[in-house]
Amino acid sequence: MIKFNDEQGAYTLEIGEIVFRWEEEPAGDYENQAKIIAANYKSNLSRIIEFMHTDIQEMYGNISLEEIEEKLGKPMIDIDNGQVTYCEQTFDDIHIFSFEFLDDEFNEMQYFSIDG
Template identity: 45%
Template sequence: MEFDESLQQYVYQYEDLIFSWDEEPKEHYLNKVKALAKNYKDNLDRIIAFILPDLREMYGDVSKEDVKNNLGKPIIDYNQGTVTYCDQSFDDCHIFAFEFSNNAFDKLEHFSVDG
């Protein structure tokens, strides 16, 4: 666990995911991280299907595989219920984000593109 000055948040990298918190998490956060990581990966195809229509509007005929390869490392903010892709490689000026309602990623909402 470390404080990332650029994000102004506490971050923890687990496997190929980054987790962030506004305040340093209490003990037992690793169990939440592991559960979220598993659920994110188990639902990655659903996540891609959710954001794909908007990405096709912006970038043309991109495939699910293109999205999987170009999203980059997600930053999962447990407290805010958001996933952000700051280093996506579709272009060099946009940040993608969406909201999730529970740890199981059952409900995905509000995909946005900033930049």
């Protein structure tokens, strides 16, 4: 069920281990769209990790794809902006990882960043 999250100043919906976020209260069939994106995220997680792998290795050294998956933490997906953010990653306690996706199937991803 969608709820307003005061801490984030946004509407959120959690499906499994994925948090969805909207700045404005979503209309229409937002829950079904979030379920589809959640399923696509999970089925493409290995591709997503491969997309981030080189940059994470540059920052944290030789780390395997499996270790990355373990340390990413819960993703937050902003459907309106097409962005996935990892605020709970456990590589360190100061950085936030994020990337943009251009379609709901995660076939096109760009602009991976490590900010902090």
